[in-house]
Amino acid sequence: KQIHVSDRGRFSTARLSAMEEGVPALGYVVENAWLGQCLWQGLDKDVISWRCPAEVTRMEPLPDGYRLTLNDETVLECDLAVLADGGRSGLREQLGIGVKTRPYNQSALIANITPSEAHNGEAFERFTDEGPMALLPLPDNRCALVWTRLGMDAQRLATLDERSFLSELQGVFGYRLGTLKQVGARHLYPLTLVEAEEQVRSHLVILGNAAHSLHPIAGQGFNLSLRDASALAEALLAGPAVPGNLATLQRYRERQRLDQNLTVGFSDQVTRLFGSTQSVVALGRNLGLLGLDLLPPAKRWFARQAMGLGTRPDV
CATH class of the missing domain: 3.50.50.60 (FAD/NAD(P)-binding domain)
Structure with missing residues (x-):
């Protein structure tokens, strides 16, 4: 229903709202296993053999x-x-x-997190000098964590005990969802832009x-x-x-x-x-996030990009 975008250690934030954009939701978070079951059930056995x-x-x-x-x-x-x-x-x-490849020298750490406070359908995107993170709402008041870090640091986070991991995550994310109480299995995915x-x-x-x-x-x-x-x-x-x-x-x-x-x-x-830590770039993105909240046309453009509608003027 809402997306909260912030840059750690800097003053600006941007908030996107499904109500403001006139849509039922800015996005949906769907677990892959459940989606797969729906797709299998949707196959017409009289037409498709597999x-x-x-x-x-x-x-x-x-x-x-x-x-x-x-x-x-x-x-x-x-x-x-x-x-x-x-x-x-x-x-x-x-x-x-x-293929054309562009390595990011980063890995995405994926896990489910349970916070103490209700997420109320709000997604959080937070940028830090060490890499971006997202907490995305799931049923049963769980959140899907996508935490991007440099390869060796991601490996370190993946092997921390649960208490140490949650403590470090809390320090980076803050207390917008209260105390982060539980983390599920952690998985790492190296990140590279690949184009055939x-x-x-x-x-x-x-x-x-x-x-x-x-x-x-x-x-x-x-x-x-x-x-x-x-x-x-x-x-x-x-x-x-x-x-x-x-x-x-x-x-x-x-x-x-x-x-x-x-x-x-x-x-x-x-x-x-x-992902840049250069002060000039950091200042520019900080002002950009501030501008999103102050300039409705810019916010609408960004929201449409986030919803995957940026190239579809008919929607």
């Missing part, structure tokens, strides 16, 4: 599609292969599709994190992947009967090019702006 668990170990291009070999030696052939096996895609590498140099070939589409892996600071990676999937579906429905037609796939790519460029650029620039 193999699970299974792994594609080899992809071979054919004149009119792709041949897929699974880890149980099953062989499948298709008119269109959608490669969406994540940012460290082994199949993408196998097909000789290069090709996203379409004849009978092939690269989708999701295999096409673009973003820094989690702006929370836009999954949003962008959903928009890509939606645009691909629309292009296939409007195209010729053969789904792997290269012209159709290129139209999809051109349609999404601006959205991808703006979203990747926004996430990367926010990461660099709020």
Whole structure:
């Protein structure tokens, strides 16, 4: 319902409100396991067949599609292969599709936190000299923590005992949610901006994190992947009967090019702006946060970017 943005040790904050933006929510925090169950249940068994668990170990291009070999030696052939096996895609590498990478030299520490006070649907984004953190509201008054730190420091935090970890987190976050009482399992993810140099070939589409892996600071990676999937579906429905037609796939790519460029650029620039400890940059972002609360058009622009609506003037 609300997002509170602050810069540790500096005076400015920005507050975004769903009510002010005329939307039911600025965003939703969904646990991956629950989302996966919903997607499985949504599959029409009369239309879609699937193999699970299974792994594609080899992809071979054919004149009119792709041949897929699974880890149980099953062989499948298709008119269109959608490669969406994540940012460290082994199949993408196998097909000789290069990537552009930009390491952030950071890791994201992910965990669930239980505070003593109700979060009331408010998300917190807090920037510090050591890296940004976010506390995002979950059911049962839990919060999802995304804490970005330098690699070695993230490793140290991941191995602290619970009391020491919560104490250090409390010192950085403050007491906006009262005392931080409990932390769940902690997981680390190294952070690198990854962009595939090709996203379409004849009978092939690269989708999701295999096409673009973003820094989690702006929370836009999954949003962008959903928009890509939606645009691909629309292009296939409007195209010729053969789904792997290269012209159709290129139209999809051109349609999404601006959205991808703006979203990747926004996430990367926010990461660099709020990750810098230079005094001039820190002053600039401090004034920028202050300006968001004082200038409604700037706040609306920022809110639309945060909601993933920045490139959709019709919404």
